[in-house]
Amino acid sequence: DGGITQSPKYLFRKEGQNVTLSCEQNLNHDAMYWYRQDPGQGLRLIYYSQIVNDFQKGDIAEGYSVSREKKESFPLTVTSAQKNPTAFYLCASSNLGDRGRITNTGELFFGEGSRLTVL
Amino acid sequence: AQKITQTQPGMFVQEKEAVTLDCTYDTSDQSYGLFWYKQPSSGEMIFLIYQGSYDEQNATEGRYSLNFQKARKSANLVISASQLGDSAMYFCAIRQYQLIWGAGTKLIIKP
Numbered sequence: 001d002g003g004i005t006q007s008p009k010y011l012f013r014k015e016g017q018n019v020t021l022s023c024e025q026n027l028n029h030d031a032m033y034w035y036r037q038d039p040g041q042g043l044r045l046i047y048y049s050q051i052v053n054d055f056q057k058g059d060i061a062e063g064y065s066v067s068r069e070k071k072e073s074f075p076l077t078v079t080s081a082q083k084n085p086t087a088f089y090l091c092a093s094s095n096l097g098d099r100g101r102i103t104n105t106g107e108l109f110f111g112e113g114s115r116l117t118v119l
Numbered sequence: 120a121q122k123i124t125q126t127q128p129g130m131f132v133q134e135k136e137a138v139t140l141d142c143t144y145d146t147s148d149q150s151y152g153l154f155w156y157k158q159p160s161s162g163e164m165i166f167l168i169y170q171g172s173y174d175e176q177n178a179t180e181g182r183y184s185l186n187f188q189k190a191r192k193s194a195n196l197v198i199s200a201s202q203l204g205d206s207a208m209y210f211c212a213i214r215q216y217q218l219i220w221g222a223g224t225k226l227i228i229k230p
Contacts, residue, residue, distance in 0.1 A: 042210060
């Protein structure tokens with residue numbers, strides 16, 4: 001079945017360690033996104049990519065890094081520079097319209113999320 | 120800058136009753152889209168319904184409808200005949216190039 005797969009579902013990290021969250025999609029979508037979700041808050045955009053080998057910072061990119069070497073894959077690395085990394089991380093993908101914007105239906109397809117806890 | 124406000128942190132509703140989840144937005148753009156997503160306890164976000172700013176009719180998808188009042192900048196979600204499986208977090212979002220999300224409303228359906 002088509003969809004987005006995130007792994008791992010749960011991850012524990014010691015302070016000072018980098019960790020990488022995996023996101024793979026088989027929907028043939030152009031765009032992929034990483035969001036962070038904290039309790040009582042809406043989703044905040046970390047990074048997004050509209051095409052292979054290109055990505056842009058979102059609202060809270062500091063302390064994170066990404067790569068987009070393949071259309072299907074958009075891994076997120078949470079670096080030791082991220083001061084408060086404990087959160088729920090969601091990966092999403094979408095098609096893009098002619099002007100590089102989310103299509104009129106605007107539907108984002110999400111993975112099941114990865115919960116990162118810093119010990 | 121665009122902004123989304125969901126004023127109801129949580130709601131309890133009796134099963135089979137209709138429920139309205141509030142969403143107001145602020146934008147200076149003429150063209151925008153409004154979305155509602157559901158997040159059950161499993162964590163994934165599920166797309167429910169979309170309303171374009173130029174759409175004259177309110178969007179409907181099964182038991183979900185969007186009460187779009189453009190002059191009031193309001194895009195409330197209405198769920199008819201609520202079910203126990205509707206218990207979840209509900210998020211409203213507005214789009215220009217990217218989605219801006221509200222803080223969400225936790226809906227609990229009582230049997």
